[in-house]
Amino acid sequence: MIPVAEALARVLDLIRPVDTETVPLRQASGRMLRTAARATRAQPPFAASSMDGYAVAEPPRPGQSLQVVGEAAAGHAFDGRVAPGEAVRIFTGAPVPEGAIAVVLQEDVTRTGDRITLGEGVRDETNIRPAGGDFGAGFTLDPTRLLRTVDLALLAAMNVAEVTVSRRPSVALIATGDELIVPGEVPRPDQIVASNIYALAAMIEAAGGVARILPIARDNQDALRAVLDLAKGADLVVTIGGASVGDHDLVAQVAGTMGLERSFYKIAMRPGKPLMAGRIFGVPMLGLPGNPVSAIVCGHLFVLPALRALTGDPAPEPKLSEGRLAVDVGQNGPRAHYMRASLDGGGITPFPEQDSSLLTVLARADVLLLRPPHDGPQSAGSVAQYLAL
Ligand SMILES: Nc1nc2c(c(=O)[nH]1)N[C@H]1C(S)=C(S)[C@@H](COP(=O)(O)OP(=O)(O)OC[C@H]3O[C@@H](n4cnc5c(N)ncnc54)[C@H](O)[C@@H]3O)O[C@H]1N2
Numbered sequence: 001m002i003p004v005a006e007a008l009a010r011v012l013d014l015i016r017p018v019d020t021e022t023v024p025l026r027q028a029s030g031r032m033l034r035t036a037a038r039a040t041r042a043q044p045p046f047a048a049s050s051m052d053g054y055a056v057a058e059p060p061r062p063g064q065s066l067q068v069v070g071e072a073a074a075g076h077a078f079d080g081r082v083a084p085g086e087a088v089r090i091f092t093g094a095p096v097p098e099g100a101i102a103v104v105l106q107e108d109v110t111r112t113g114d115r116i117t118l119g120e121g122v123r124d125e126t127n128i129r130p131a132g133g134d135f136g137a138g139f140t141l142d143p144t145r146l147l148r149t150v151d152l153a154l155l156a157a158m159n160v161a162e163v164t165v166s167r168r169p170s171v172a173l174i175a176t177g178d179e180l181i182v183p184g185e186v187p188r189p190d191q192i193v194a195s196n197i198y199a200l201a202a203m204i205e206a207a208g209g210v211a212r213i214l215p216i217a218r219d220n221q222d223a224l225r226a227v228l229d230l231a232k233g234a235d236l237v238v239t240i241g242g243a244s245v246g247d248h249d250l251v252a253q254v255a256g257t258m259g260l261e262r263s264f265y266k267i268a269m270r271p272g273k274p275l276m277a278g279r280i281f282g283v284p285m286l287g288l289p290g291n292p293v294s295a296i297v298c299g300h301l302f303v304l305p306a307l308r309a310l311t312g313d314p315a316p317e318p319k320l321s322e323g324r325l326a327v328d329v330g331q332n333g334p335r336a337h338y339m340r341a342s343l344d345g346g347g348i349t350p351f352p353e354q355d356s357s358l359l360t361v362l363a364r365a366d367v368l369l370l371r372p373p374h375d376g377p378q379s380a381g382s383v384a385q386y387l388a389l
């Protein structure tokens, strides 16, 4: 059994980023930017009014009377110049006319025909947004950057219509076991419903991958070989179940006959001990344990980091946070324990039931509380690490 950190490092070692594609902005959300995107123009491209009012050429004084000589609206510049003694009616977002040094709010103005008088409230403020105040021409978004929702608006403002991003990695998901049916089928009395694969597929898709759920592989060599063969072409192969030492746990054996180069098998982690990793068909492969909670926890700790590394994320590791225990916890065993736990204002409370078959407990959990190997008893209030779910 190797430590979790070493297992993760070895998984990440197996991975090279996928190639890129150029997509329109509407398809770029959540994707990894792989080449720099550059603004060809400043924003705003001109000095713009930040208020509705009057553009003036001298510092505004209460009681001052000015002649209105024209109008500037957003998208409709005033093409003349404003001189002392004059004002240009202006609206928010309009280019500030040449000669103007400030915009007086319309609330501070009394207008009669084409003349305005400035009121007592006029203040010493310009209400002008300088050209390039947000960004200048040549401003870039640099790779490697995960494009968040606001980045799409920023790219649009930069007049970048297409970006070069990582292709969506495809992940082949294979559930194994004679006991499994798909949801909605009528089970025999000795069968159960394949469940964890649905969580894994959703996690992969939420992280920007494409999940290919392959047919359930039955517990015999031919069936498993046939389904593994269908995984060819994926960027990552993930099997679920059949990872342990039982007579029907065939994944490592069959994958071995198909060219699997194993990196490791078994890690000091609970749940998730029988995790396996290697390369098959020229791509990384993860063999997850079948217990539903084990598979999903391994999904968070290994499948998602692998997926992020495939997209080119330079820091694909899970991000642990720190919190305080709400209750006392006992001595931990030899494996790192990722305990299903709640997190609220009072701190982190691991649930009493930690069996790796209990999906209802995982579904109630906010976090996985990390208990390091051989960690001694800890009292309520101690600092602990957790992974948010
Ligand atoms: N003698 C030993 N037995 C076991 C050991 C061990 O070290 N020595 N390790 C235990 C641990 S820890 C785990 S974890 C499991 C892992 O077993 P497998 O990966 O071989 O998984 P299966 O035996 O195929 O299934 C385990 C369990 O999970 C159910 N299952 C499987 N696939 C799914 C699925 N897609 N959806 C829902 N449920 C699934 C399956 O029916 C079993 O109940 O091994 C222990 N045994």
Ligand code: MOO
Residues within 6 Å of the ligand: 269, 270, 271, 272, 273, 274, 289, 291, 294, 356
């Ligand atoms: O390591 Mo197993 O995943 O605890 O149930």
